Amino acid sequence: MDRAAAADPTSTDADVERASPLLQGEAESLVPLLGAREQEVGKDSKSNNIYSKAPKIVLCLVFLEVTAFYGVYLNLIVYLQDVLHGDSASNAAAVSFWAGASYLMPVVGAAIADSCWGKYKTVLVGLSISLAGMAVITTSATLPSLRPPPCEHGTGTYCAPAALHQRLVFFAGIYLCAIGIGGAKAAIVSFGAEQFDDENGKNMVERERKASYFSWYYGVGNLAMLTSGTLLVWVEDKVSWGIGYGVCASFVAVAVVALAATAPVYRLVPPVGSPLKGACQVLVAFARKVNVRVPDDAAELYAEEHVKVSSHHPPRELLEHTEQFRCLDKAAVVTSADLEDGSPWRLCTVTQVEELKTLLRLIPIWLTSAVYFVANTQAQTTFVQQGTMTDSRIGRGAFSVPAASLTCIETAFVVASIVLYSRAVAPAARRFLCRAEAFTPLQLMGLGHAAVIAAVALAACAEARRLANVRAGAAPLRIAWLLPQYVVIAVSDASLSVGQLEFFYDQAPETMRGASTAFYFLSCSLGNLICSQLVTLVASVTATGGRTGWFPPNMDDGHLDYYFMLIVGITAVNFAVFVYLAKNYTPKRVR
Template sequence: MDADRRGGLRTPIFADDEAQASGSEAREHEVHKAAGHCSDKALKVILCLQFLEVSAFYGVYLNLIVYLQDVLHGDSASNVTAVNSWAGVSYLMPLLGAAVADSYWGKHKTVLIGLSISVVGMAMVTTSATLPSLRPPRCSPGAYCAPATLSQELVFFSGIYLCGVGIGASKAVFISFAAEQFDDDDDKNTSGREAKASYFSWYYAVANVAMLTAGTLLVWVEDKVNWGLGYGICASFVVVAVVGLAATAPMYRLVPPAGSPIKGVLQVLVALSRKVNLAVPDDATELYEEDGVKNPLLHPLHERLQHTEQFRCLDKAAIVTAEDLEDGDLNRPWRLCTVTQVEELKTLLRLIPIWLTSAVYFVANTQAQTTFVQQGTKTDSHIAGGAASVPAASLTSIETVLAAAYVTFYNRAVAPSVAFTPLQLMGLGHATAAGAVAVAACTEACRLRMAGGQEAAQMGIAWLLPQYAVMAVSDASLSVGQMQFFYDQSPETMRGASTAFYFLSISLGNLINSQLVTLVASVTSAGGRTGWFPPEMDDGRLDYYFVLVVAITLLNFAVFVALAKNYTSKRVR
């Protein structure tokens, strides 16, 4: 990328500013030119560090349910609940991390501290998996399996939660930190936007390679060699990421925290409360909107949004009253807000319902990391005539490969001629998620019939591939569509946290699924019945649970379609 273009400054838009800005412009140009020269290298380093971070996270996540089942001897329902709860907390942390980074620490410091916290957690998990005193004894065939003691569970779960909190808090901030390496002017031209978009494409590719590495190499080491060694490799990845990020700090473009976007929302609400009894004028031009700043070199211009008729009651926050004009100073945002501030809140209110449907979507999506894996543990893992064995958690790697292949096919074969809008991609993701879980329900019903037959035959693990293939299309469609949609539609002041909305939807989806499993297990086992989630999967009815998830997903899809049809896009002046 052309460093001069990336490092260029805004041209003063008022003639009387040019003289006073010329000397500053020359000095700033040299600074930005030097920063632009190393930003390509900085992005490559960041992508390498993100590879290590994602690999370590999924090295723990993808095989966590197997560890809880085979090492800590937890029952089926509690294992699913534990994984969902941990994943939910981990994906909730990006929102907290983004808020802290924007308000206090800045992105670089937030990522560094978050990854450092995860190093402590990784060390505890590795120690728990290595020392015999910190895990229950192995199960003998046909013998009683002693569950983990309270102290053993405390050490392990403390470790994975520290890991989840640390990596989770830094995950979304790391992505926006990389995008921050581009100069602000890159958003003002087509080539600049394409260059920044290319980073997100590279991140998606690197994240998929990292998940593939975790789902094959790391899962294989944990499952077939030694759990302690596998977790130790994950810990070493995070250590290298922390050291690398700290050592390469001089090459980054560090932007100080500008304040949380939540503050703007609160200002609108406070101003609204002061003027709640006023009538909204029929002419929107009577509402307050400040003029552009005089010197854009010192005060960057931000996008200004057009007024919309939806949520008109919020317009009261932008009504200019006699009290506002008394001292001639209108720059009091806690009493008088601009139309743009009000429209930013309106945009947020329009996005929330669509975001909630994405959260419900992940109830279906998370089955690939939980119940689909449990299915795999009850199948014959041998392939190629018994020449090789595939760990159940490695099936997620096939989903990762198929998702990457699907995105490549879409970008090169479909998008040039018939490009879907972000909302259409999200709709495709919703619909195919229901299809994937429906396939899983049919497969599980067949597996249970085979396991309950006279010969008690085991289904081959390859029979699970179709559900993973359909889920790959679903995950890629919704993830790409949602990130693009929220980045495009989020107010400019909130784009830094737009990726946090994606991770937050994953978090909420996992938490919903966790509570759903607990509720279903409790209801179906009432009165001494076996229930859908007994300790032995072959005695349960996981296929019935899949049918329930399909019904929820289809209902959620219908709600999404209704919201998408009535959505009002953000309009920039």
């Protein structure tokens, strides 16, 4: 957080006044600009939003945003192939690059929200940009001049490739969507959580409501994905691409109008400065004082009592001193040079030091979540491949379930498990444990880690049975045998994702509340990247020396079950590391 460098050298108890140019102007200009009322964080009566409708409105906005985003994403490669007539390699690369940009933008959007605009303005601007992008791709899919003619079917099929201007218009539209929706994605999660004033964890009723919000956020997001993967994809494939994209655009338009119209409802928390500047100041101050001895009494460190807070600032979250990473306390040791200089790059407060310590504690737990998604992503990859090699008939052959539809079944189970947890499990646990909080975020994350091990183990057992049937010449395994692994991985997904979102939001430094929710999207991306490299490595190593390997062209000749057991081993070690980190985690303590 920014701080002026004015210190009085004649006084040993010098007052340093914090002056944030971001908040000074932003806190005053945000209200007339957006038509929303800014509520002070510390106000007890009017700002208590136990009965507020704001979180429900935010969840409705999440449904609209996620439905529109996946309405474009899930069928993008089909549009590039069937309408723009691109080749398979370039289409796959284009979709992967676009998806990577979409999941990178939450980090950028969160940084802007935390340092400059605040969450409300970031979400509003992001959705407005994505609306422009949706309008562009709808126009591109509707006007014949902006897409190549259909393929000619004669003696041979000829598909004219899209002209440069046609591709430029369409890709400009989807990248505007990536920038807009991606930038708003992380900010809208923390914006909804800001509507609950739990008084730094002291109000247990509000704290439990906030925990429930994270559950419903993830459930609504999965319901939106299910809607996109069924209704919108069907409209795009069977009715019209223009109409399908037009529906996506209308969803975003409704979200923008609703967010602007309901502005007075929300509790707005002004941005508190750059999330990285404070950490950099602590590291620089520590480097300058590397030879300074840390006092035995933490009361001698530079604390917030020495700081005058501007009337433009909301009361800032003050953190208690902790003993972990004690060497960093050197940044808060007051020396004679600090009294003469007064620079925030020489002397930092205890809270600034503790914010950096908190970030260092969170990183190892975040890395275990990234490894978790190595196993979780199997539901969209190897589980589907496994399903293609089974008998897809169920109900005595009355119905046939495509293997790719199993991911929709998983999504439905995620939504069902969240509803069951919120309506039955959590209330029963609160009564049984006699406490306001059913399970802590770390406990939910632990359940997710444990359940994913069981899910992949079930997949290994099913694959071993399938291969045994194939090699014995027996009937192929029915696809229904794969349902248990999808049910368990759905419970795992819901538990870990909800717990991670809540945990990082609660424990992240105040200056990184928006960026903390972006950690979730980063862990998903990193997990998928690790998984892709792992598959390539395993396929290469197991096929050396002319052997068939675990991933041959014909899966009946391979050993996908061995690969699943490798994933079980990796996730089991990861779970043990998580348990160790969770047991030894020092939570953030607010004064």
